[in-house]
Structure formats: C-alpha cells, structure tokens
Amino acid sequence: MEKNESADEHLEMEPKREKERDHNDEGSDSEEDREEEIRDRECHEREKKMSDKKQRAKERREKRRQEISLLRTIPYSDHQRWWSADTIAVVTGANRGIGFEIVHQLALHGVTVILTSRDAAVGEEAAKVLQEGGLNVFFHQLDIVDPSSIKAFCEWLQQNYGGLDILVNNAGVNFNYGSVNRLEFSEQVIVTNYFGTKNIIKAMIPLMRPSASGARIVNVSSRLGRLNGRRNRIGDLSLRHQLEDMDSLSEELIDKTVTTFLDQVKDGSWASGGWPQTYTDYSMSKLAVNTYTRLMAKVLSERPEGQKIYINCYCPGWVKTAMTGWSGHTSPEEGADTGVWLALLPDQVVTGKFFSERREVSF
Numbered sequence: 001m002e003k004n005e006s007a008d009e010h011l012e013m014e015p016k017r018e019k020e021r022d023h024n025d026e027g028s029d030s031e032e033d034r035e036e037e038i039r040d041r042e043c044h045e046r047e048k049k050m051s052d053k054k055q056r057a058k059e060r061r062e063k064r065r066q067e068i069s070l071l072r073t074i075p076y077s078d079h080q081r082w083w084s085a086d087t088i089a090v091v092t093g094a095n096r097g098i099g100f101e102i103v104h105q106l107a108l109h110g111v112t113v114i115l116t117s118r119d120a121a122v123g124e125e126a127a128k129v130l131q132e133g134g135l136n137v138f139f140h141q142l143d144i145v146d147p148s149s150i151k152a153f154c155e156w157l158q159q160n161y162g163g164l165d166i167l168v169n170n171a172g173v174n175f176n177y178g179s180v181n182r183l184e185f186s187e188q189v190i191v192t193n194y195f196g197t198k199n200i201i202k203a204m205i206p207l208m209r210p211s212a213s214g215a216r217i218v219n220v221s222s223r224l225g226r227l228n229g230r231r232n233r234i235g236d237l238s239l240r241h242q243l244e245d246m247d248s249l250s251e252e253l254i255d256k257t258v259t260t261f262l263d264q265v266k267d268g269s270w271a272s273g274g275w276p277q278t279y280t281d282y283s284m285s286k287l288a289v290n291t292y293t294r295l296m297a298k299v300l301s302e303r304p305e306g307q308k309i310y311i312n313c314y315c316p317g318w319v320k321t322a323m324t325g326w327s328g329h330t331s332p333e334e335g336a337d338t339g340v341w342l343a344l345l346p347d348q349v350v351t352g353k354f355f356s357e358r359r360e361v362s363f
C-alpha cells in the first residue's frame with residue numbers, strides 16, 4: 001500500500017509539476033515572444049528605413065534625370081560653341097555601350113569623331129551606323145594595351161587629321177557582377193583600365209592641337225574608385241593620405257599602389273591588405289584612374305596659354321551595358337551625357353575634377 005500510496009502520490013504529483021512546468025514555460029515563452037516581437041519590430045523599422053532611403057535616392061535620381069533631360073534640350077549658343085566640324089575627338093572602346101553613345105552625341109553636336117575599337121570588324125560596323133545617320137564619324141582600330149596598335153593609330157591620326165582636340169578614355173573591362181568579387185582577372189583589369197588609359201593619354205598629349213579653348217581629356221571612371229568614399233575605400237589611412245595630398249601624389253606612387261595590390265592577389269594575401277572589399281580589382285583600377293587624372297591636371301596646368309590641356313574624370317552611373325549584364329538604372333545615352341558635357345564645356349576652367357550627373361563630386 002505504502003508503495004501504492006506513494007505511487008498514487010507520485011501520480012498526483014505529476015500533473016501538478018506539469019502545471020508548474022507549463023506555467024514556467026508560459027513565462028519564458030511570453031518573454032521570448034516579447035523579445036522576438038521587439039526584434040521583429042526593430043528589423044521591420046530597419047527595413048522600412050532602408051526602403052525609405054532607397055526610395056528617397058530613387059526620387060533624387062529621377063529628379064536629377066529630369067533636370068538633365070531638360071538641360072540636354074537647351075542648345076549651345078553660337079558664342080558657347082568653341083568647336084566646329086574641324087574639331088577632332090577620339091573615343092576609345094567605342095564599338096558599343098557608353099563609348100558608342102559618347103561618339104554619337106559628340107557627332108550630333110557637330111564634332112568630327114574618330115570611333116576606335118580593338119576589334120576592327122565591329123568598330124567599322126558601329127561607325128557605319130552613325131555615318132548612315134549623316135554624322136562625321138570615322139573608324140580606326142585601337143587596342144589600348146597594344147603598343148603597336150597605339151603607334152599605328154598615332155601615325156594615322158597625325159597624317160590624316162594633324163592631331164586631335166578631345167580625347168575620351170572610355171575603354172574598360174570588369175569581371176565582377178552583383179555580389180561576386182572576382183580576382184582571377186585582376187591583372188587584365190588593372191592593365192586595361194589604368195595602364196591602358198595612361199598609355200593613351202601619354203600617346204595623345206603630343207598630338208593635342210594648340211587652341212585658345214584648350215584641348216580636353218575626359219576619363220570615364222567610377223565612384224567605386226573614390227579614395228574617400230563612405231564604403232569600399234582603401235583601409236590604409238596613410239596610403240589614402242599620400243594619394244590625396246598633391247605634394248606626395250606621383251605616378252610612381254599610383255603605379256606602386258596597383259602593383260602592390262596585384263602582387264598580393266598573386267601571393268593570396270590581398271584579403272588582409274586593406275583593399276576595397278567589393279569589385280576590388282575594378283575599384284582599384286578606377287581609383288588609379290581618378291588619382292592619375294588629378295596628377296595629370298597638375299602637370300598639364302604648367303603648359304603655356306594656348307597649349308592648355310584640361311583633364312577631368314566622371315562616373316556615368318550604373319548603366320545598362322554589356323559590362324553590367326544590362327542591369328543598372330541608367331541608359332547608355334544618359335551614361336554618356338556627363339562625358340560629352342565635360343568635353344564640350346564652353347569656358348573650360350575646370351581641370352582635375354571628378355563629376356557625376358554634371359555635378360562635381362569628391363574624389
């Protein structure tokens with residue numbers, strides 16, 4: 001009986017304990033529920049803030065797009081047009097995308113444009129499209145990383161046109177898409193986007209014709225290459241300062257920065273090198289283009305009056321081209337706009353600056 005009693009007691013005790021346990025569980029459940037509710041609410045608020053921010057950015061972009069569309073409808077007056085059909089512009093990598101549109105728009109403004117492309121067949125076809133529209137566009141092959149192609153182009157340009165007045169360095173490559181940060185093509189990216197652009201600037205400067213309005217160089221770059229961007233910047237503060245300070249900035253420093261980066265990619269240590277974390281190689285190539293633009297503006301400012309060359313760079317935005325897999329929110333026409341505007345600035349006093357949507361932005 002004792003045994004039974006104790007068994008009954010035990011049986012009686014069970015529901016009681018269960019009730020207690022249920023009660024305790026209820027307590028912790030509701031606490032957990034409350035915490036979860038708070039987390040959900042915070043997460044929801046964060047998401048709402050993000051989507052509000054995105055919405056505001058979208059609205060700002062749309063507003064600016066409308067302003068620029070309006071500006072583009074205002075024709076240049078005669079006294080603003082320093083150029084004529086005798087003005088020669090050269091655009092690199094112009095068989096498609098933003099480069100093609102830059103050629104198109106410059107030619108619509110009445111400039112004679114040399115459309116260049118590394119592949120002769122596609123370049124000729126692209127030029128033909130514009131020629132059929134009655135525009136002064138001519139083709140020549142130019143691979144910005146091939147010294148023999150650059151030499152042949154310089155000779156042809158000198159012989160046929162006696163030089164040039166506008167250079168748009170547009171050719172470029174990128175192998176990163178979405179959130180993928182690829183580094184296996186880093187060398188090609190740096191060699192094309194930075195060293196290729198530099199090759200063409202060096203080859204073209206002696207061919208730039210003297211004029212009262214000054215010759216112009218426009219480099220198509222990217223905000224991803226900003227030295228002091230909020231995100232994705234170089235982690236090494238001292239290197240950033242050296243690249244920023246005009247007294248310490250030099251071609252050797254820019255070259256050394258990109259070659260150090262490439263060496264670290266090769267030996268696998270780049271991840272701890274403090275380089276930009278997304279679109280790393282592309283960002284580095286454009287950072288080099290931006291800093292080289294500032295450096296060259298200083299060098300070229302020493303040229304005498306009448307032989308001035310002004311140099312600026314710009315970001316075309318996120319443009320629907322082959323480079324982005326046709327994602328992005330800007331058309332190639334809009335992406336070309338700031339480059340064309342910079343090339344044709346009526347009173348060119350601007351040099352060594354970085355632009356986006358016809359406005360100066362910080363490097």
Ligand SMILES: NC(=O)c1ccc[n+]([C@@H]2O[C@H](COP(=O)([O-])OP(=O)(O)OC[C@H]3O[C@@H](n4cnc5c(N)ncnc54)[C@H](OP(=O)(O)O)[C@@H]3O)[C@@H](O)[C@H]2O)c1
Nearest residue numbers: 093097098118143144170171172221222318319321322323
């Ligand atoms: N799309 C964007 O969102 C975006 C944003 C910021 C900056 N950008 C810059 O805008 C410029 C134009 O890009 P995109 O968007 O118009 O891209 P794209 O359609 O891929 O055009 C790139 C052009 O560069 C040419 N190119 C590549 N390597 C060359 C070389 N070694 N010599 C001569 N030409 C070469 C390509 O020729 P092939 O046809 O032979 O390959 C092509 O014509 C690039 O400098 C890019 O970095 C673009």
